[in-house]
Amino acid sequence: MARLLPVKYILRQPCYIYIFLTTSSVLFVMHLKYQQISKEMPGKLGVSYASFQLDLGTGQSIANYFERKSQLMKRSPFKTVLPREFQRASNKTLFLIYAYTKHRQFCRKYNSESFCLSTCPFRNCQFTCDTSLIRRADAIIMFYSHLNYDKLFDLAVYRNPNQLWLLWHDEPYATAPVYNKFLFNWTMSYRLDSEVSVATYGVTHVRNESINQIVFAKWIDENYKNRHNEAVWFVSNCNSQKRLHFYGQLKQHFPISAFGKCINNQTNDSHKCVRGSQCELEKLSTSKFYLAFESTTLRRDYITEKFWRSLSLGAIPIVLGPKRQSYERIAPPNSFIYAQDYSDFITLAKHLNDVATNRQKYEKYHAWKINYETRYLSRDVEPIRFCELCYRLNKNKDRIWYSNVNKYFLEID
Structure with a gap:
């Protein structure tokens, strides 16, 4: 030795x-x-x-x-x-x-x-x-x-x-x-x-069998009609000032229900609506969009479970994170809205409103479900x-x- x-x-x-x-x-x-x-x-x-x-x-x-x-x-x-x-x-x-x-x-x-x-x-x-x-x-x-x-x-x-x-x-x-x-x-x-x-x-993976078009159309009809024309957000890490600023600006032009200790809103039960709670599940299942904002936008390929959970529960993720290419490599086709594609908050809000109030545009963000599914657990x-x-x-x-x-x-x- x-x-x-x-x-x-x-x-x-x-x-x-x-x-x-x-x-x-x-x-x-x-x-x-x-x-x-x-x-x-x-x-x-x-x-x-x-x-x-x-x-x-x-x-x-x-x-x-x-x-x-x-x-x-x-x-x-x-x-x-x-x-x-x-x-x-x-x-x-x-x-x-x-x-x-x-x-x-x-x-x-x-x-x-x-x-x-x-x-x-x-x-x-x-x-x-x-x-x-x-x-x-x-x-x-x-x-x-x-x-x-x-x-x-x-x-x-x-x-x-x-x-x-x-x-x-x-x-x-x-x-x-x-x-x-x-x-x-x-x-x-x-x-x-x-x-x-x-x-x-x-992960995104190919379905063993594609969803029937009639079944898919019914899902679109129900979700387009019953989900709220709003975005929802859950945030507990208050160190990321960029995403907090983005939220503060966007909510002036499009409705957002936000929860967590970083949100100055005394009218909601933020302490009860946390990740993994029944409240979170209900909000994600009844809103058309989710703010899938990462804690850092600087780290290459850093895309966390918040993005995948949103997709799995039927909310269209509005993403703020690494480059668009990082998302495109792993996400289902045409499944997310890349926030930095828009020149200003008003333009982004207008697009969100268009998607929320136009069934055809709403369907385009969910068409991937016919042939793909996502997993995150x-x-x-x-x-x-x-x-x-x-x-x-x-x-x-x-x-x-x-x-x-x-x-x-x-x-x-």
């Missing part, structure tokens, strides 16, 4: 990190190199759509989806990939994934057979929280909110050179710079170019996320590490 002690010294000397990695091959990971897919995947609404949608029906369709995502990924300046001659092929047929977590319920949850996606292209990944297996694991999932620097440092001293370290971080704030020295191999996050990112907060999206992880463990060919994971999560869109 004594010969391994220099690792601790090297970890404390940032200038030696790269030399150490290339000479001793400390970080062996896999990153998928996909075959080229030249064909655009059309939407089922009779038009060519720039997005691509997930079909959960077969393993091959899921694999095609993961491959297509890879074609959209841009190489981050904060990732390093070793030259091809340093890569090694793997003949493994079973992968062990260790969950580095302080919450034991996580272990019970992800070891259940029901957790696995039945149509995943690969089902040869096993999850464990058994600490005796930590050095044998092919990959270690590390939750950023659970990390303890001292414990992680001790683990890094005798780090398995063939082991993949994956940082799970779904929030839009940066990691502490001190964690850069651990050179995580992969990330699991909301960013498209994270190795594991599909269905972070929600953890029991639905997490099996997809771990399917992608298992897929990449099986298919990758590259060795990669994040040279600066802190700046990676600070990168502005």
Whole structure:
């Protein structure tokens, strides 16, 4: 064991990190190199759509989806990939994934057979929280909110050179710079170019069978007639002044029912109408629009469950967040209103009023329901996320590490 002690010294000397990695091959990971897919995947609404949608029906369709995502990924300046001659092929047929977590319920949850996606292209990944297996694991999932620097440092001293370290971080704030020295191999996050990112907060997928036109027309008739011509908003994080300002300006031109501690409105029961409450469900189910405003509009691809929940409950999301392209890549076709498309609040309000009072225009924002559906509950999206992880463990060919994971999560869109 004594010969391994220099690792601790090297970890404390940032200038030696790269030399150490290339000479001793400390970080062996896999990153998928996909075959080229030249064909655009059309939407089922009779038009060519720039997005691509997930079909959960077969393993091959899921694999095609993961491959297509890879074609959209841009190489981050904060990732390093070793030259091809340093890569090694793997003949493994079973992968062990260790969950580095302080919450034991996580272990019970992800070891259940029901957790696995039945149509995943690969089902040869096993999850464990058994600490005796930590050095044998092919990959270690590390939750950023659970990390303890001292414990992680001790683990890094005798780090398995063939082991993949994956940082799970779904929030839009940066990691502490001190964690850069651990050179995580992969990330699991909301960013498209994270190795594991599909269905972070929600997902669009193709229906097994299209909705009957008569059934769809009836749904449109009922919702157009019964839903209020207003937008609803639930907000608890008061730090985002941009979205609060946007709300304050828009409500002067279009009716908005807002709830939460950030709203100065004594006439509503804001403390009772919170996320996940019956009140929220009722409001989303009886309003035509929802303000799906993210807490930050600067972080690339950061689109949270508020967007997906709105779609699933039948309210048209008015979005204020990352670039339009981030939404178009994952949302159903023509399903949202991008607030920054409009020159001013009056113009946006006029469009909202037009949609709310014109059945034909209202229907256009829901036509996607005929062929697609959305999911956002953890029991639905997490099996997809771990399917992608298992897929990449099986298919990758590259060795990669994040040279600066802190700046990676600070990168502005």
